[in-house]
Each structure stands twice: as C-alpha cells, then as structure tokens.
Amino acid sequence: MAVEGTRTTHGDLGLEESDLRSMYRYMLLARRVDERMWILNRQGKAAFVISCQGQEAAQVGAAYNLRAGYDYLYPYYRDSGMVLTLGQTARDQFLSLFAKREDPNSGGRQMPGHYSSRELNIVTASAPVGVQYPQATGTALAFKMRGEDGVVLTSGGEASTSGGDWHEAMNFAGIHDLPVVFLVENNVYAISVPENLQVAGSIAGRAAGYGFPGVEVDGNDVLAVYEAAKQATERARRGEGPTLIEARTYRMTAHSSDDNDRRYRERDEVEVWREKDPIVRFEQYLEENGLLDGERKEELEAQVREEVEAAVEYAEAAPYAGVEETLSGVYAGE
Amino acid sequence: MAVEGTRTTHGDLGLEESDLRSMYRYMLLARRVDERMWILNRQGKAAFVISCQGQEAAQVGAAYNLRAGYDYLYPYYRDSGMVLTLGQTARDQFLSLFAKREDPNSGGRQMPGHYSSRELNIVTASAPVGVQYPQATGTALAFKMRGEDGVVLTSGGEASTSGGDWHEAMNFAGIHDLPVVFLVENNVYAISVPENLQVAGSIAGRAAGYGFPGVEVDGNDVLAVYEAAKQATERARRGEGPTLIEARTYRMTAHSSDDNDRRYRERDEVEVWREKDPIVRFEQYLEENGLLDGERKEELEAQVREEVEAAVEYAEAAPYAGVEETLSGVYAGE
Amino acid sequence: MATKNLLEAIHDGLAEEMRADESVMVLGEDVGRAGGVFRVTEGLQEEFGPLRVLDTPLAESLISGAAIGLSVNGMRPVAEIQFADFIPPAFDQIVSEAARFYYRSNGAWSCPLTIRVPYGAVPGGALYHSQSVEAYFCNTPGLKVVAPSFPADAKAMLKSAIRDPNPVLFFEHKKSYRLVKEEVPEEVPEVPLDEARVHREGTDLTVVSYGMVLHTVLEVAEKLREEQGIETEVVEPRTLYPLDRASILEAARKTGKFLVVSEANVTGSVSAEIAALVAREAFEWLDAPVTRLGAPDVPVAGFAKPMMDALVPDAAKIEDAMLELARY
Amino acid sequence: MATKNLLEAIHDGLAEEMRADESVMVLGEDVGRAGGVFRVTEGLQEEFGPLRVLDTPLAESLISGAAIGLSVNGMRPVAEIQFADFIPPAFDQIVSEAARFYYRSNGAWSCPLTIRVPYGAVPGGALYHSQSVEAYFCNTPGLKVVAPSFPADAKAMLKSAIRDPNPVLFFEHKKSYRLVKEEVPEEVPEVPLDEARVHREGTDLTVVSYGMVLHTVLEVAEKLREEQGIETEVVEPRTLYPLDRASILEAARKTGKFLVVSEANVTGSVSAEIAALVAREAFEWLDAPVTRLGAPDVPVAGFAKPMMDALVPDAAKIEDAMLELARY
Ligand SMILES: Cc1ncc(C[n+]2csc(CCOP(=O)(O)OP(=O)(O)O)c2C)c(N)n1
Ligand SMILES: Cc1ncc(C[n+]2csc(CCOP(=O)(O)OP(=O)(O)O)c2C)c(N)n1
Ligand SMILES: [Mg+2]
C-alpha cells in the first residue's frame, strides 16, 4: 500500500516555506524525542513513557495556529507535538521523563506527558481523562468577558469524549459562543478498548446537536488538520464560537510503556497504519513540492539527533528535588 | 388564541375508546391531586409541593406504553402522571406529601415527588438531577443480557441533559443498542434558568450524534407523545436500541412551593401557555370525537374529586414513622 | 453599624468585592435573574451584568471546572453550588483538579477561586437538601475549607476567600441564613483563613463546634453557667481544613475535658479529626474521654419532621453531653 | 493448597462467583479482552463472554450508575474502577445513589453491587496513580468499605461482598497485587464484612493497620519482639466502614497504647475515626496518647522516586512510632 497523499496544498493555506519546514521539524523532533524515551525505558533509565507516535500531524497542525503565551492550550498526555510547537524543548521533556527538579512541567511531581508552562499558557495537565474541557471553557469565557481575542485549544483522545465533562463543556461553549476549539485525536483505542465500544455514533457528528460546527479531518495529514484548526481558531477569534475537530488517526505504539498491545490488537492492523505514518506522508509532500531533499533531510535529522542527545545528557545529570521541596508547595502564597 | 388541535388520531394508533378515557382520567387525576397539594401547602399542612401541571400529556402519553411491573420506569420529580398511569394512587401521593409511615415511595423519608414502587418497577427516584440515566441503561442492559424484551423508560427535565450523566448514558445506550427510552420533558425553565441558557443546539437533535433516533414532539398533545413513545418502546422491544424523545411543554406553576416565578418570567408568557393546557386540549379532542360530553365530564370530575378527598383524609390521619424506624433501615439484610 | 443576618452579610461581602475588583464574578444555577434560590446573590446581576453574574446550566462539574479555567485566566470566580448535597458531581474538579494545580505544576499555576456551599439540615429539606458534607473535602491537601457561623465572620472570611490564591470551599449553614443575626460593621476587620475563634472562655470544659449547632452550644453553655456554675470554653474552628490546631489544643489543655459537636454523621466527620488531634496532643492534660456528638450514622434527614428532630443534635442532647463531661 | 498472590486470589474469587451464579458480571475499562490493566480479570471474558465481562466506555459515573441499574434488575455487578484516583467522577452515583437506595425507598430497593478499587502508592504511580482515597467513602451510611490485605481474606471477602445485598467498595492495594502471597485453600472459609482480624497478640501496644503498610507493621512487630521483647498486638480492620469497633477497642484496652498506621494523608483519614473511637471508648485504659502515622498532608506521591519514599510511612518511621509508644 502506498503512502496516501496530502490533500490540501500549503499555498492555499497561506503557509510559507519556512512554516512548512518548522512544522516538519516539530513533527520530527516529537517523534525522535519519543523514540528516545522508549530506548531509555528499555534501558531501565525511564520509569514510564507515553507516546505521541502517529499523532504528530494532528498535534503540530493544530498548535501551529496558536499564539504562544497569549492563547491558551489545555493539552493531553500525548501532545508532545503541541508543546514543542509552542516552544517547549526536548530538554524539557527529558527533564520530565527523569522527574528532575528542573522539569518545567511539574518539578518531577507528575508523570511525563503532563505538560505545563505558565509562560506559554500551557495549563497544567493531569491524569484524570477529560477534566480539561470544562476548564478550557472557563478560560475561554474569561477572554470573552474581557473582550479579548484569545483562543483556547483543548484536546484529548476519543475516550475523553465518553465522560460527562466533555459534554458539559460542549454545551456551555455552545450556549455562550465561547472561543474554544475542541480537538479530539481519535486514535481508535483507549488502552485496549476499541472505538466501537467507546463511541456511539460519531464524535464530529455531535457538534451539530450543540449548535456549532463539527469537522472530521484526516489526522495524519498535517495540512488538513492545520486548515481545519485555522478555520476554527479564526472563527473563535471573530467571536463566532466553538468548533469541534475530530482528527482521525492511530496510536502507533502501545498505550504506554506499561502496556502490551499484543493482548488486544492485531499486528496487521498496526502495520496498515504504519504505512500511513504522518511524518512519512508529510515528507513525501515536501519532496514533491521541492521543499525537502535527501541532503536537507539528513541535515535536519542530524540537528534533531544532536538536540535530543544533548537534552538526554543534560537531563540525566540534573538533580532531583529535595525532600523539603516534596513536602512544601501545597498552597500558593505560603 | 384558540386551543391547538391534536394532530394524531387515536384510530391510527390502535387505541380503543377505553384507552382514551383511561388516559384522560390519569391526566385529570394528576392535575387534581396536584392542585389539592398546593391548597394544602397554602393551608400550612404540606411543607413542599412540586408540580406536574402542564406536563400531564407528556407523562401519561409516554407511560401508557409500559407494562407495569415488567418494564422499568426511572421517573423524575414531576412525573406524577406517569406513576398514576402505572398504578400508584392518589392516596399514595398524599401519604408522601404528608411524609407518613405508609408513604409507599419512601416511608416519609423523601420529599413528595420522589417516586418508588418495587411492585410497579418504579425505581426509587432521588433529588440530584440526572442520576437516573446511567442507572436506566444498566437496567436495560440486564434485560438485554437475559434476552428479555423489557423496556426502560427514563425521564427528566431539559436541565437534566446538561449534566454528564445524561451524555454518558446516551453514549452507552447507543453503543449497545439498549432497550431504553429517554424522555426529556422540556418545559422551558430549570427553576429560573431559561432554555437558551441551559441548552445549546437542540436536545432531540443530539440523538443523531449517538447513532439513534431523536424526535421532538408536541408535549402538550397526549396522542403525539403516545405515538412517539409507542414507536420508541416497540423499537426497544425489538432489540433495535434506544430512542430520545424531546417533549416540548411548559411548567405551568412555579418550580415548587418554595419558588416565586414572578422573579424571572413574565405573566404574559405563562398565559400564552395556559391556553395550551394539555388537558383542555385533550378534552377538546375527545369532545370532537364524541367521546366526552358535559355530563360524562362532570361524572369523572366528581369521581376524581372524591378519590382525592378520600385520599387526603386518609393520609392526614395516617401516623408518622417512629424514631426507631428513622434510625434503622440503612443497610439491607440487617 | 447595622444588624445583618448571615445571608445579608454574605451578600454584602460579595457585592463589595465585586465593586472593588472587576475580576471578581459569580457563577452558578439561578444566581442571576432570580438572585439565587436563597437570595444570596439578589440584585447582583442587575448591578454587574449577565456575564459577571452568570446563570450556568445545571452541571456542577462544569461550574467548578469553568471556575478553574476562569481563575487561571485572570478572574476571581465565586461559584455557587445550589445545595451541598449536589456537590458530588463537582468532586473530581475540586479534589483532583483545583486542589492540585499549584502543587502539580510546581507552583506555576494556582486557582484563586471560591466555591460557596449552602449546607446543613433545614425543616423539610429531606435527604438531599440537608447534608453536612464538609468532611468529603477535609482530607485533600491544597484545598481550604471554611465554615463561618456568624455574619461578620462570614462577610470577612468570604472576602479573605476571594482574595486567597488557593481554592476555598465556603460552607454556609442554610438554617442560619435568616435566623442568625448580629451587628456587622460597614468595614469588617479582616479575618484570616487560619484562625479559630474563642467565643467564651471557661475552665471546666471545652466545646468545639460550628454551624447551627454552635449557636445551640453557646446557649447551653450560658445556661449551664447560670444554672450550675459550669464554665465552658467554646471554640469555633471557622476554618475546618487546614485546622488551627494550636487554638484548639490550647483550649483542650486548659480545661482537660473536650467535646466536639457538629451535625454531620458522626463517623468519619471533621469531629473525628479534631478528636484525634486532641487525643494525641493534649493527652497529658485530659481528665475525661475526648467526646464527639453528631448525627447518628443515618442519612440526614428524613422529610417527616420527627425524623430531622431525631437526627440533628438539639439542646437537650448537647446539654447531656456537656454535663457528662463536666461531671466526669 | 496453592500459594497465591493478592491479584490471583481476587481473580479466583471473582471467577468462582461467576461460575456459581450467572447473575454475577464484571464491567469496567479494559476488563475484557485485555483482562484489566493489572490482569485481575484475565481470561474472564473468554470464559463468560463480552457482556458478562464488559469493556465500558471511559466514564466512571456511567460504570457505577449502570452497576446500580443492573443490580436492581437481577444482576450482581462487580464494577472495576481502573485506579482509585479516578473514582471521583463516580462519587455522586456511589454516595448519593447506591448508598441511599435502600434507606430512601424504605427498604423497597437495594443495590447488591461491588466496586473494586485498586489504590495505594506504587513506584512511578505519581500523583494520580497512588492515592489512598478510602476516607472519601467512610462517612456515608449505607455503604460498606472493605480493604483486605491478605490473599485469602481478599478472596473470601470479595465473595462476601458480591453476595452482600448492599453496595460494597472493595479496595485492593496495587502494590500488594504481586508482592503479597500466601497459601490460599481451594475453598476459602467465609469472612463476614464486619469482623476485624487480630494478626498477632501482644501486651505492650496495639497497632491497627491495613494495606501495604500493614505488612511492614507486622515485620516491625516481629523485629521488636525479637530484638527488644516488645509484644505488639496487630489488628487489621479489614472492613473500614462500618468498623468492627469491638475488636479494635478490645485490643486497645488490653495494651493501653494505641497506634494506627495507614498510608493515606493523615488529616481526615480513616485513622482519625479509629483514633477518635479509641480515645473516647478506651480512655480509662490508655497509658499513652492515641497516635496516628500516615502520609503528611501533601499530594501522594510525586513521580520522582525520592518523593514517594519521603511520603509513605516506611519501616523506620513505623518502628519509631511504635517505639515511642512502647517507651512512653
Ligand atoms: C477518569 C479516568 N479514568 C481512567 C483513566 C485511565 N486511563 C488513562 S488513559 C486511558 C485511555 C484514554 O483513551 P483515549 O482518550 O482514547 O486517549 P489515547 O490514550 O488513546 O490517546 C485510560 C482508561 C484515567 N486516566 N482517567
Ligand atoms: C445535581 C443537581 N443540581 C441542582 C439541583 C437543584 N435543582 C432541582 S430541580 C432544578 C432544575 C431542574 O430543571 P429541569 O431539569 O428543566 O426540570 P424541571 O424542574 O424544569 O421540570 C435544580 C437546579 C439538583 N436537584 N440536582
Ligand atoms: Mg484513543
């Protein structure tokens, strides 16, 4: 099976060549950071890995529309591609992986993948699935109340739509035309539970019931996701209200380093989706459009590799938080 | 403004004259019981009243499809019309109003309107809005697992769709094609909060997103509701899955005896809806079809009045539960 | 100085904070046009508009979650949960989220929000408009749980709660809304969120209490002094979590006899924590068993009037418990 | 008799009940094809099919609410909450609904359901896969909360829970799943849900404990006997709500020195209730302050390994607390 093409063209979207290279670079960086984490996990150096692999296009395509530090992001644990796009670094992620004091997400308190950055307006993510949605609507409401044109992007897996919080937030966003974009990265599985046991009907199809647009996009096509998210963020900025985007994609790894996906899914299925790897697909587009060649690609790979290696080295050597720090910082202002 | 007509005709629905008279009687009984409760409240004899007034058509029309004691009902606090249709009596309701030991709903423990009957499969209702929906899906699943053709009817006001439980239940019912009918009695207000601040989009319109039918019916037209509920229950019995019915109606009284609706809604609006009184409307239909005349109506009114008076008398005289009973009955089997 | 009941004092505190700081806002069910089911927010929507006094859908998780999102984006939301009995759907957003934003982000994000929670038994409230649910929240680090029982304190502490950078649950006993009155100065002196209040000094026994039953405790204490010369020290925690341990212990050590009274189901109540604290830290001073009085472990409270009366500690039960200790 | 770890014992108890009674069923996230994230339900879907071992959507309120609805229509559901940390969304269905069906319907409706809740700190669990949340549920009349710590008890008590006509929360300490093993007979003797267990008799002090720390307590007790001749009575409540008060008090009165150890945040924990109980009812027998040991009031537990180590009571801390009392 051949790699599928990219449907939208960047010219139509107002993207410069430099944008495309940035997007590609973020996707590649996310992938290489992720791969390195698995190696560290197998070496016994990292207790836990949770992956973005397969979802980089959805993440980078969506986040590329945000103005970091002004708009808000409520990501979920796979959104490494988003936080890198907004300005976090490979080093940040490895500091998190090793739970070091300097970890910008949590100072070593949370598992890796629980992103946070005050400067970048990445709101501290947690593990309970779906809790971010009502929070995102509140943040959007604050923008609306102050007459500011900020936008809130919030995301989750398809199972994050099964809990009540998602629905309560969709309804509230619809009632008040809030500037929020709901991105569901539907990667077909929730740990072992397949989509047909998780979702009745269609996720994108539900937006209509709340009176705002819902679009289904090919989540492995970075430009298609960018386009949908661009329309959604522009709509939000204009004060016209929320949009739901369902990006159809696939979780290429096991759920996490604690999971063995052979228990519940066939290798064939995984292979079919490997063929649709969003990075390979974007590379093909870039090559076809004369924006990437073998040499340039190697160069970029080398840069990324170096960044990753330096980050790992730094993070491994960094100190843990001390016991006093563990025991304090429970209340603000104290 | 003239009273609106009834759109469906009973012949098409396979309803006998006796069915129509029963339906009318239940509606009338529900109304008269309710009115009497308000009087008792104003007399200082009843601490709390919550009304069905305006919603009798939706309630009787839906419940008339159930096989009492086999199918299950998860009603909400206004569904006096439903529980009377299934076989509870006026006496039961006044025992509840006065919180007497013999109150079949709760032995005086719950507020009136919190229905329960083991014999009639009316599952104990509570005050937290929306909790019945997941429970109803579980009960429906049990029927499905045992291959039985039981149906579960569950209802709530439009605000009961705002909480997560409604959504979680809709999704679960859709995934497993459960034999459950969701009836939303949309009476425009949730205490003071009007529909436009409560519901984004359309309630009935949401069912499509879960992959099953959603219908909006005129909730003040008992035959229209009966028809929609008949299709829904038959579909459920055939194993084809859930249906959502949004019955559009109006709360004719204040939210409860603790509420003063003049704070938040105009009298004009209430008056417009008084013209659409479902009981008057059904009377007109019956008269037009030669099934009711002045004499027959008086007779019925007199019967109902008598039943209500006898019920009040009995219930007032009935004893309270003793302190020992208050302190026991917390755990089953003890 | 005017006489205000608890409801008016809370209303005033809220209105003043909203006037002083335009990031302060209110959200909840029926808080807008109707002014709240208890009328605490009456007139606020007229003054501050429909967004700053926002009628939300019936969705407590949304209310709390949106409050979090507002609070991280520059607002100071005051959310109302219509009745304490309906706070369980918001449990996750409160204990897993608001309480942890600060710690889990290593101090980067905080949630300066207040959640007002009318609680407690009232006649006719029945099983779902009567509960004292404060203990649910008094073991979650990162939360503050306050429960003032007097109007001036309530006004001052609501202001402190709104200004606090942490999530604060603000419990208001419904029965005291109109029943409990006192002189409240225009400018209430600040009351911090970590100080108990000693209502009367005594040497014979100490009673710690809050909510409606505190008022009964104070009456009984007066009566016992007049009739039997028993001098009771009465301490109101005001903040239930974290507790002002020092004040409670000081009183316990002073009298050697210690009673905690609340109307919550006694097992697993906040009284258990207070009793355990005293049992450990005032052991050497104790002349009698540390004692708790609360509702028996039965859902509070049945709709029938005799049921509520059977469950919530009344003056007679409180007097018995105090006398048992005084005579020990 | 075979050696089983806690996980296997629970699995076996579940499978046996499902074989014996076809109304017994399992529902939860990943319990089906994957056999549960901890593998407790491994093989059950193959044996009993996709409905009796049902993979639900990710929706804990739905899981608990559907379990209620199943239970009133003839089934005996055993719901799994994947991690205790994710039980808050189900809080309303558990405390407001399941716990009250029986009382509020005056005995007409009951909810014979079991909710399995893996809890407790494990290395790498971090803030949301580590918590000890049992106290949330130990002040709601109508619920039963059990937390067995040994495989045979767990097997027997799971059977009791499934057969019980009331809603039972069944807490399983994740860290003990594979670490704690013992001989488990094919036919486990019945263990009722209202009896504590005395693990060792002693005269010098009493320690009440449950979960992973109970195993440490037992080791330390043995060490203190061997090294210092200190005889410790160790009592495991097994059921946390309602408590077997008589057994706890008997042990407390016997030794006059009393310690409760759990790994929950100490303030507002179940230990508070146990301590308050003993402080009141064993007062005359006490020779030392009733003492609690738990995690400090900080979210349990940071991801970095040193963080968890700093929070959960270890052998050294337990030994210190025991010695302090023994020497008092
Ligand atoms: C409320 C809650 N319940 C259960 C879990 C355990 N859990 C973590 S991730 C996950 C599956 C999530 O699936 P999905 O939303 O599709 O995201 P994906 O991992 O597939 O990207 C589950 C069940 C949780 N974190 N939170
Ligand atoms: C979870 C919860 N929150 C709040 C309340 C308080 N309350 C009782 S009825 C009601 C409004 C319900 O409106 P709707 O569902 O439209 O039903 P209606 O009363 O209009 O028939 C509210 C807010 C409650 N009972 N439960
Ligand atoms: Mg997924």
Ligand SMILES: [Mg+2]
């Ligand atoms: Mg309504």
